[in-house]
Amino acid sequence: EAGVTQFPSHSVIExxxxxxxRCDPISGHDNLYWYRRVMGKEIxxxxxxxxxxxxxxxxxxxxxxxxxxxxxTYSTLKVQPAExxxxxxxxxASSPDTGAKNIQYFGAGxxxxxx
Amino acid sequence: DQQVKQNSPSLSVQExxxxxxxxxxxxxxxxxxLWYKKYPAEGPTFLISISSIKDKNEDGRFTVFLNKSAxxxxxxxxxxxxxxxxxxxxxxxxxxxxxxxLVFGQGTxxxxxx
Numbered sequence: 574e575a576g577v578t579q580f581p582s583h584s585v586i587e588x589x590x591x592x593x594x595r596c597d598p599i600s601g602h603d604n605l606y607w608y609r610r611v612m613g614k615e616i617x618x619x620x621x622x623x624x625x626x627x628x629x630x631x632x633x634x635x636x637x638x639x640x641x642x643x644x645x646t647y648s649t650l651k652v653q654p655a656e657x658x659x660x661x662x663x664x665x666a667s668s669p670d671t672g673a674k675n676i677q678y679f680g681a682g683x684x685x686x687x688x
Numbered sequence: 689d690q691q692v693k694q695n696s697p698s699l700s701v702q703e704x705x706x707x708x709x710x711x712x713x714x715x716x717x718x719x720x721x722l723w724y725k726k727y728p729a730e731g732p733t734f735l736i737s738i739s740s741i742k743d744k745n746e747d748g749r750f751t752v753f754l755n756k757s758a759x760x761x762x763x764x765x766x767x768x769x770x771x772x773x774x775x776x777x778x779x780x781x782x783x784x785x786x787x788x789x790l791v792f793g794q795g796t797x798x799x800x801x802x
Contacts, residue, residue: 577731604788615690616732616777618789629789664731668788675720675783677790679731 575599577680579665585686591653594683598647598667604628605648606668606677607640611661619663622648623670655687691715692780694793702801707765709796711778714759718780722790723752723763726775735776736763768800 578597586592598605607619619638620630624645633640637656642648652659662684666677693712701707709723719740724732738745738752738761745752751764765772775797779790 579731606789608790608792615692615794616779616790616792618791621789632789666731666790675781675788676722676734676737677788678734679724681729681731 577665577667577678579663579680579683581683582681583684583686585688586655587688588657589654591651592655592685594650594652594663594665594685596648596650596665596680598665599669599678601669602667602678603645603670604668604677605642606666607648607650608664608666608679609661610664610682611658616664619650652685655685657687660685660687689714690794691718692778692791692793694776694778694796696796697794698797698799700799700801701768703770704767707763707768707772707798707800709763709765709776709778709798711761711763711793712759713761713780713791715780715782715791716759717782718791720781720783721752721754721761722779722781723750724777724779725772726777726795732777765798770800770802773798773800 580595605622610616618632621628622642639651662682664682666679668677722737723735726732754761775795778793
């Protein structure tokens, strides 16, 4: 069974540019989460989808960040325009709707560098 | 405000000995706790979890202890092996509120010396 996959693994952009990160959750997982780790600090929650609906977006830093999950499968996280402080590692995680739903499975992350 | 804290940024242990990683939390609504292990350039990997209705959960070499009154949990690894060298994150969630987001500590870098 394939795990959570994220693309790209690394992105280097200039301030003011746009970047789109993609996450493919484990097949059949209704819950999809985005997290971010900045400067080696703690991993911080950004938002949570249940299927295609945003369940909780309380962690989104500002309106430069836009997350979508059309069709309830893969998700994209767009940063437009990117700022220096957006640099960090963006993790995606997924969990099933039933059973061991409390356990979240993480992808390898996308390292974003804004210059 | 840091709701989950791992006060030791690093820990060094001799191979074969016990590794004890600690975590404190402040939010009394947290009812589910998890430990994740992270290698460089990889995502966090689930290790072990515990519900607030228990005070201990064991899985092979890994045991998690929960002290609700002290709002403290710990992860014991025994015996420690070189492959255990990684960053360990403590995480918590308030499932009873229907919120599934995880709140993470800052992580503890564990080094197992041969």
